[in-house]
Amino acid sequence: MLNFLGKRLLATLPVLLVVAIAVFMIIRLTPGDPAAIIGGDSATTEDLNRIRMQLGLTEPLWTQFAIWARGVITGDFGFSYFLNKPVSTLILQRMEPTLCLAAGTLLMAVLISLPLGTLSAWRMGGWLDRIVMGFSVTGFSVPVFVIGYILIYVFALELRWFPVQGYSRIADGIGPWAIKLLLPCLTLAVTYVALLSRVTRAAVSEALTEDYIRTARAKGVTEWTVLGHHALRNAAVPVVTVIGMSAAMLMGGVVVTETVFAIPGLGQLTVDAVLSRDFPVLQGVVLFFALVYVLLNLLVDLSYLILDPRIRY
Amino acid sequence: MKKTMLRTLISAGVMAMAGLAASPAIAQADAQSTLRIVPTTNITVLDPIWTTAYASRNFGYMVYDTLFGTDAEGNIKPQMVDTWTVSDDRKTWTFKLRAGLEFSDGTPVTGEDVVSSIKRWASRDSFGGLMAKSVDAYEAPDANTFVIKLNEPFGMVLEALGKPSSNVLFIMPKRLADTPGDTQLKEVVGSGPYLFNADEFRPGERVVFVKNPKYKPRSDQPSGTAGAKNVYTNRVEWVIIRDPQTAMNALLNGEVDIYEQPAFDQYPTLKANADIQLAEAVIAGSQFMLRFNFLQPPFDNEKVRRAAMLALGQDAILRTQVGSPELSKYCKSLFPCGTPYESQNTGDYTGIANPQKAKALLAEAGYKGEPVVLLRPTDNPTIGKLPLVAKQQLEQAGFKVDMQAMDWQSLVSRRARKDAPKAGGWSAFMTSWSASDILNPLTMAPMNATGEKGWFGWLEDAKLEEIKRKFAMAQTPEEKKKFAEEAQLRAVEVVSHVPVGQYSQPVAMRKNISGLLPSGAQIYWNIKKQ
Numbered sequence: 122m123l124n125f126l127g128k129r130l131l132a133t134l135p136v137l138l139v140v141a142i143a144v145f146m147i148i149r150l151t152p153g154d155p156a157a158i159i160g161g162d163s164a165t166t167e168d169l170n171r172i173r174m175q176l177g178l179t180e181p182l183w184t185q186f187a188i189w190a191r192g193v194i195t196g197d198f199g200f201s202y203f204l205n206k207p208v209s210t211l212i213l214q215r216m217e218p219t220l221c222l223a224a225g226t227l228l229m230a231v232l233i234s235l236p237l238g239t240l241s242a243w244r245m246g247g248w249l250d251r252i253v254m255g256f257s258v259t260g261f262s263v264p265v266f267v268i269g270y271i272l273i274y275v276f277a278l279e280l281r282w283f284p285v286q287g288y289s290r291i292a293d294g295i296g297p298w299a300i301k302l303l304l305p306c307l308t309l310a311v312t313y314v315a316l317l318s319r320v321t322r323a324a325v326s327e328a329l330t331e332d333y334i335r336t337a338r339a340k341g342v343t344e345w346t347v348l349g350h351h352a353l354r355n356a357a358v359p360v361v362t363v364i365g366m367s368a369a370m371l372m373g374g375v376v377v378t379e380t381v382f383a384i385p386g387l388g389q390l391t392v393d394a395v396l397s398r399d400f401p402v403l404q405g406v407v408l409f410f411a412l413v414y415v416l417l418n419l420l421v422d423l424s425y426l427i428l429d430p431r432i433r434y
Numbered sequence: 435m436k437k438t439m440l441r442t443l444i445s446a447g448v449m450a451m452a453g454l455a456a457s458p459a460i461a462q463a464d465a466q467s468t469l470r471i472v473p474t475t476n477i478t479v480l481d482p483i484w485t486t487a488y489a490s491r492n493f494g495y496m497v498y499d500t501l502f503g504t505d506a507e508g509n510i511k512p513q514m515v516d517t518w519t520v521s522d523d524r525k526t527w528t529f530k531l532r533a534g535l536e537f538s539d540g541t542p543v544t545g546e547d548v549v550s551s552i553k554r555w556a557s558r559d560s561f562g563g564l565m566a567k568s569v570d571a572y573e574a575p576d577a578n579t580f581v582i583k584l585n586e587p588f589g590m591v592l593e594a595l596g597k598p599s600s601n602v603l604f605i606m607p608k609r610l611a612d613t614p615g616d617t618q619l620k621e622v623v624g625s626g627p628y629l630f631n632a633d634e635f636r637p638g639e640r641v642v643f644v645k646n647p648k649y650k651p652r653s654d655q656p657s658g659t660a661g662a663k664n665v666y667t668n669r670v671e672w673v674i675i676r677d678p679q680t681a682m683n684a685l686l687n688g689e690v691d692i693y694e695q696p697a698f699d700q701y702p703t704l705k706a707n708a709d710i711q712l713a714e715a716v717i718a719g720s721q722f723m724l725r726f727n728f729l730q731p732p733f734d735n736e737k738v739r740r741a742a743m744l745a746l747g748q749d750a751i752l753r754t755q756v757g758s759p760e761l762s763k764y765c766k767s768l769f770p771c772g773t774p775y776e777s778q779n780t781g782d783y784t785g786i787a788n789p790q791k792a793k794a795l796l797a798e799a800g801y802k803g804e805p806v807v808l809l810r811p812t813d814n815p816t817i818g819k820l821p822l823v824a825k826q827q828l829e830q831a832g833f834k835v836d837m838q839a840m841d842w843q844s845l846v847s848r849r850a851r852k853d854a855p856k857a858g859g860w861s862a863f864m865t866s867w868s869a870s871d872i873l874n875p876l877t878m879a880p881m882n883a884t885g886e887k888g889w890f891g892w893l894e895d896a897k898l899e900e901i902k903r904k905f906a907m908a909q910t911p912e913e914k915k916k917f918a919e920e921a922q923l924r925a926v927e928v929v930s931h932v933p934v935g936q937y938s939q940p941v942a943m944r945k946n947i948s949g950l951l952p953s954g955a956q957i958y959w960n961i962k963k964q
Contacts, residue, residue: 152840154847159478159485167887169850171616203478204637205618214636270679277687285683286675383675383684385639392676393638396813396843397478 122426129422133415140411141193144404145186153398155202176202189404198408199401208405211390218288219386221298222378223371225306230313231364237314238321238360239348245326253318260315269308269381276304286383305382309375313367320363324356331355357428365421369414469667469947469963472681473956474695476638476674480630481619483558486600488868492956495659496643496670497538498604498624501529501548502596503660506717506952508774508873510596511660513652514543514605514625524587524909525570531578536648537607537625545574550611552582552595552603557615559601561876564906565594589908590876597877598659598954599870625649627663627959628670641672656960658717658953666949666962678815685710685942691963693942694956697815698756704942712940717952718772718869719938721765722751722820725880725891725931727861730854732806732833737799739929740782742806742862744795745831746824747787748935755819756937763936768878768922770869770936775918781926785933792831806835807855809863811842820864820934849890863890864934870954874914875902875921880931891931898924 156172173179177188192199198208241250277285283304289297328334329352337347376388387406394402473492479485482494503513512518518529535543549572556562556569568588573581582591595603605611607623622630628643635641645665654661673690675681678697685693686707694715696704704710724746726733733739752762765771766785767778806828810821825835836855840848845863853859872878881902885894901924905917925931941950946964951957 152844152847154843154850157846157850158843159487165882165888166850166890166892175616201637205480205620206637211637273680273683278683281687284689285687286680286689287673287684380677381680383673383677383680385636385674389638389676393476396841398843398847 122423126419126423129419133412133419136415137408137411141190141404141408142186144407145189146182148398148400148403149182149185151398155398155400158397159202189401193408198405201402202399203397204399204402208401211402212387212405212409215385215387215390217290218384219372219375219379219388221291221302222305222309222375222384222386223368225302226309226313226371227364227368229306229310230317230367233310234314234317235321235353235360238318239325239353241318242322242325242329242352243344243348245322250322253322257315257319260311263311265308265312265377266381268311269305269378272304272308273381288382288384288386305378305384308381309371309378313371316367317360317363321353321356321360324359325352328352328355354428358425361424361428362421365417365424369417372410372413372417467667468669468671469692469958469961470671470673470690471692471958472675472684472690472694473672476676477641477672478637479618480622482604483555483601483615484618488600488955491600491602493630493641494602494604494624495955495957496626496628497622497630497646498606498626499535499649499663500596500603500659501605502592503658504596504598504870504954505657505660507657508717509660510592511654511657513596513660514548525584527582527584527591529580529582531580532650532652533578534650535625536650537623538629538646538648539607539623540648541607542577543605543625544577544608545580547608547611548580548605549574550608551605552580554606554611554613554615555601555603559597559603560879560882561590561594561597562601562603564876565591568906586907587909588906589914590874590906593874596659598873599868599877602955627651627665639674641674643670643672644668656951658951659955659957663959665959670958682942685944688944691944691947692950692958695939696942698758698761698939700942701758701761701940709945711943711945711947713943713950714938714952715941715950715956716868716870716938717954718770719763719936720866720868721770721872721936722755722817722864722866722934723880723931724820724824724862724864724934726929727855727859727891728893729852729886730859730861732801732804733861735799735801736928737795738801741792741796741799741801741831742828742833743783743926743929743932744788744792745827745833746932746934747827748785748933750787750827751820751823752935752937754823755817756935761938761940763938765933765936768872768881768925768931768933769874769918770872773869773873775874775915775922777915777919777922779919779923781923783926783932785935787827787830789827789830796832801832803834805855806833806861807859808835808837809845809848809860810837810839811845812839814842816939817864817866824862824864824934852886852892866937868954869936873954875905875918881921881925883928883930893928893930895924895928895930898928898930 156169159172160168200207201211237253241253244250273285276283284301287301289301291298334347334351337351376392379386379388391406475489477489477493479487479490480493482490500513501515502510505511514531514535516530516532520527556566565588568584568586570583570585610619610621610623613619627646627649629646631642631644645668651662651664656662681693682700684690726739728734748764756762764785766780766783767776769775808821808825811818821837825837828835848860849863851859855861875881879889882888883893883895883898886892901917901921905921908914908917949960949962951960
């Protein structure tokens with residue numbers, strides 16, 4: 122297993138290199154000039170040339186890449202053109218809200234969807250199954266921002282139970298942190314509950330047709346044990362795969378929710394960097410996301426070893 | 435074991451609930467001394483001399499003080515300056531600073547600080563640069579005095595020193611002001627009404643200011659950026675919210691006190707809410723305009739530009755972009771209506787679309803049907819619809835229009851390109867200017883007629899530049915008014931740009947907020963929160 126782990130970690134290096142080159146080139150080929158944004162509306166051509174020179178944008182593209190790549194290898198992701206801070210500091214500052222949002226959503230989604238999916242597989246075709254499947258289709262079809270605005274209208278503006286926007290750091294108290302995070306997590310969770318409950322239902326319903334379930338029932342094992350211990354455990358591999366993929370998607374997919382709830386996370390940082398053409402920040406964030414994707418995939422692969430003893434690497 | 439776990443869980447739950455329950459009370463106490471504002475844009479640069487960005491200018495007003503201010507009527511009034519004299523030949527200006535002025539680091543404000551600040555500002559600001567051409571020397575004979583010695587009488591010294599919008603002459607300590615203008619400052623030390631709290635600054639999230647205990651306000655009545663800058667709230671937070679809907683919801687829910695610039699379509703909702711009030715914060719509002727590329731066909735031809743000018747009508751443009759008649763205003767003057775140099779003497783520009791006349795002129799100009807590449811910023815709700823109407827109006831006059839959609843940042847980089855429209859250049863773009871930036875011929879960027887070194891579009895016209903020089907040298911208000919009008923007529927003659935209507939975007943505030951001062955920028959002293 123250690124051999125497998127070492128190989129997989131080594132394999133991330135070429136992936137990250139390809140991502141780094143691709144991102145660097147795509148960003149530079151996209152129209153937009155950070156100098157024009159920094160200079161403001163009254164800036165003249167002379168001003169723009171001066172700013173470009175200060176930012177090193179007049180250097181040949183490969184020189185710019187070499188300078189950046191050399192920095193990344195030594196742990197220096199560069200300096201934001203606009204925010205006057207190192208990229209690594211900005212990523213660290215924005216990591217907490219995004220991680221909390223993603224983890225909270227996933228936790229909420231797993232806690233709701235696993236029982237729902239399992240029960241609807243157990244009573245396939247029944248009223249609960251029809252409700253769950255109906256919710257699945259609806260939850261997956263409605264855009265996240267619509268769900269967000271509806272929840273804000275009901276729970277923030279009408280009932281006044283939650284704030285409309287913002288994020289409170291854990292260090293400032295668990296109460297404010299939880300209160301501000303609940304609506305955004307719920308907004309995102311709707312989609313993931315829809316996805317996970319569908320996948321769980323399919324996996325559990327397949328498991329319920331297996332011989333070992335019939336054997337267990339014949340032995341007089343209770344239905345809860347059949348469902349929880351036998352069916353769900355054996356359906357875990359596809360479910361965990363989707364949870365892993367969802368976690369990876371969530372890390373990069375929280376942009377809309379962060380915008381709707383004004384949460385200063387990595388998604389917002391990415392959007393800001395795109396809009397302002399803050400090349401160093403964009404490069405740093407995308408590289409960070411790529412690393413997270415690779416590591417989450419690795420974690421999913423490793424979890425198979427625990428969930429299914431037949432799997433060996 | 436189980437009991438211990440249960441106890442731990444209960445304790446954690448109680449603590450969490452206590453936290454939840456306590457938070458509204460804490461928030462209430464905190465809210466009374468904190469003013470929370472959603473600014474128009476995110477602030478990226480903290481050096482208001484290095485950039486002309488409005489957010490940086492507004493930041494400057496929070497933490498720095500100015501020598502002169504501009505009151506609500508457009509008059510230049512002393513701010514850090516106490517008294518001043520001018521020699522009979524009008525070449526030597528001597529200024530005395532108010533006694534007891536201090537920077538936030540505890541050092542006194544001296545004439546030397548002022549001289550260094552003027553030099554740095556003049557190296558970046560076009561108006562300041564123009565004045566600097568007439569300056570022989572700056573002197574600081576004693577701690578409380580500074581002197582400007584001119585080689586010829588410059589009639590706009592006070593207007594330059596008290597310029598209300600970017601770049602504003604903010605006074606910094608000499609050790610910072612000696613930084614070259616093209617190098618960004620790394621430290622914020624001012625003598626203004628607030629202190630910038632660097633520890634709490636989270637770029638893209640919030641900017642925090644606290645009351646500057648060393649600040650000494652004037653005793654005059656506050657007006658615009660002039661007069662007393664009294665601070666009634668101990669703390670000001672700029673909360674960066676990008677989504678307009680979220681910003682409005684936050685205001686409606688009382689999470690923020692002021693929403694600086696709501697979208698046009700949000701005003702009916704805000705107006706209907708009993709907890710919200712709307713107030714004009716920017717004097718005379720802003721002006722929409724269309725700018726040509728003078729280097730490339732078809733707008734390198736003056737007659738073609740004039741035909742475009744005749745084709746454009748303000749009424750349809752304002753109705754489409756702004757919607758509400760209360761927020762929009764027809765104004766044919768190039769200097770915004772309601773400002774000192776407004777003039778209705780605009781030659782053949784009426785602001786009313788005349789497609790027949792435009793068509794005839796276009797034929798006379800020998801227009802060969804070259805496509806007009808009109809840039810449209812789709813992500814900018816304040817100006818995004820302007821090109822849609824302009825395209826239709828230009829086509830009615832016989833132009834062939836190729837409207838290209840892009841985000842605003844792509845537009846600002848595209849407009850810097852001088853290539854032919856077919857090769858990635860452009861023919862025209864539309865934008866808006868805050869009235870305070872286009873008050874006179876010297877500050878109005880589209881009237882920069884210095885060619886390729888000038889503003890995007892690169893108009894070159896020696897006659898306009900000469901009129902501007904005369905305006906700068908004029909000594910009396912009457913003379914200045916005369917030359918401003920001459921400059922306007924010349925700008926219409928060469929069709930430097932087309933103003934396509936004026937508009938305002940009032941600030942939305944909770945009803946418990948009072949004291950907002952209309953000015954040329956967004957300023958947040960004098961505000962009380964009940």
